[in-house]
Amino acid sequence: MSVSLWSALQATAAQVEKLVSELPEPGSRLPEEQLEVAAAKDAARELRMRFLETRAEAVYDRLTNGGTERLRIAELVEAAAVEFPGLMPTAEQLAADRARRQADKEGYEIDQGIFLRAVLGAPRAGAHLLDTMLRPTPRALGLLPEFLRTGVLETKSVRVERRDGAAYLTMCRDDCLNAEDNQQVDDMETAVDLVLLDPQVKVCVLRGGTMTHPRYRGRRVFSAGINLKSLHAGDISLVGFLLQRELGYIHKLVRGIRTEDAPWHSRTVEKPWVAAVETFAIGGGTQLLLAFDHIIAASDAYLSLPAAREGIVPGAGNFRLGRYTGPRVSRQVILQGRRIRATEPDARLLIDEVVEPEEIDAAVAGAVDRLRGPAVVPNRRMLNLAEEPVDDFRRYMAEFALQQALRLYGEDVISKVGRFVEEVRPTCLVRS
Structure with a gap:
């Protein structure tokens, strides 16, 4: 030294x-x-x-x-x-x-x-x-025996139910359109740990719950991204939210969970993931989709990553989005706030199936059946190894740790978030 x-x-x-x-x-x-x-x-x-x-x-x-x-x-x-x-x-x-x-x-x-x-x-x-x-959290390990027995988890932000060998995770923050904060990140990692540790689960599904927000009452919403009201209040932390989210549950979606009793032929337990998007996936919601194996969207839904408008870095979105869309579209989405509607041609780069809203349940059931095969997990592992080498992800996250910390305290971010919260008070964050 x-x-x-x-x-x-x-x-x-x-x-x-x-x-x-x-x-x-x-x-x-x-x-x-x-x-x-x-x-x-x-x-x-x-x-x-x-x-x-x-x-x-x-x-x-x-x-x-x-x-x-x-x-x-x-x-x-x-x-x-x-x-x-x-x-x-x-x-x-x-x-x-x-x-x-x-x-x-x-x-x-x-x-x-x-x-x-x-x-x-x-x-x-x-x-x-x-x-x-990548290892399971102490909270998840404490809840595991009960979850294995019942196949049900109820937290403030996420509900989980195991049915017929599949785990159905529902984001249920109807108070803020599933906008993420420290609590939701913690609940999501717990839920992801439990379904990956459960040997009865072969396929996992993530979906937004039904909202009570006046503008979206009775509709399912996937995610409104980061909770800007919490950010304005100082309740979004670098470590507990922004880094734990990327290095914790989202990385576990990609790599699986690391356990001491993993089989000799694999260091992690992985499972295929299906996402069902209704209404919208904004910001962190779209970031999340980039880690999924199969994405279904309702025909009236849209995706967006308005990071530059908000002034922050969209997690690993910059790392993953261009792999799917190419550099031109990723710059339009991240730097200029372009929305991609489920029915437009470029949406096919990000979405596997577009169906009418009333057909989502059937589409989810079909995807779950197709992803049950024993060769799915080893092939997704090889795809992720080729598409996202661990060292590349590590180097990206190293720079992200500092750049996002600086952005959290940028004058433009603080000013924009303050104006936004004043405009939407007392409800939580719907971007127009």
Whole structure:
């Protein structure tokens, strides 16, 4: 470890902490105070980047006892804050920021993004962390015996029912059109873990539930993407939402779940996934579809990824979308907010079947029957290996960790989200 660089980082971090303690709360600072603290934070972040460029593997080894301990990303950043003071924000600093609106935060998550960029970018440490994130969560393991017995799971965000060898997951956040927040990410990962661990399940289906929102009452909606109301309130976290979502349940859709008792011929347990899209799949909803094996859409549905308009990076959407649509369409969708309606020609690049709304149930049943075959899983594994090499995904997520952290605190994002929430209050986020 470079003693001089580490000492300089600790001293600079201490100066930042002292300055912050002497200034008013972030939302009450004068322009010159904002500039002063931003310059101090930038100096510390430059040193963090330089330190981690060469020491990420060593830091990770120390935190995981040479890779013998499995720490999920939330546990990893907590351990780093304790073991390496100055490298990461403390638990107290993060708690103070969680109590603030997004516009009024100090932005400590940017330092987590710097750290996770370095760890994921380091080949050995990054591969170990990805493998750790493919393992079942403690919550899922605790619920597994009851789920195996009943085949039913009820959470705030997701309902699961096992029927005739298939698991049917229904996103049921009718209060906000299945817009995702930390709670939904946690519930979705629990549900995905359980159906992958259940040996009776051969095929998995995801669908949106029936809504009570006045504009969509009585209709099924797949997903309205990220919950912008929660983002405005400061309740969308880098680690607990944006990274856990991509490295947790969505990556498990692609790679399967890693278990200690997996058969000798496979490190993971995988299953085919079917999605049924009704009304719309906006933002994160469309990102989610890119991990599925078969997609059915109602003829009146549409897909969109309005990331540039919102100012954020659409998860692994930039990584996966062009593989399906080619670079021109992916730029139109991500950079210019183009909607793709289920009935237009380009929709065939993303959707396998387009049916009338009343035919969705029959289409789902047909897809489930077709994907039950014993050769489906090994072939999907080989397809995913060819289309999405693990190292490519790891490198993408390394850069995503930092870029998304920076975007969370971009002035344009905070301004847009604030205006949006004012326009749709008190309901939750429907993009026009």
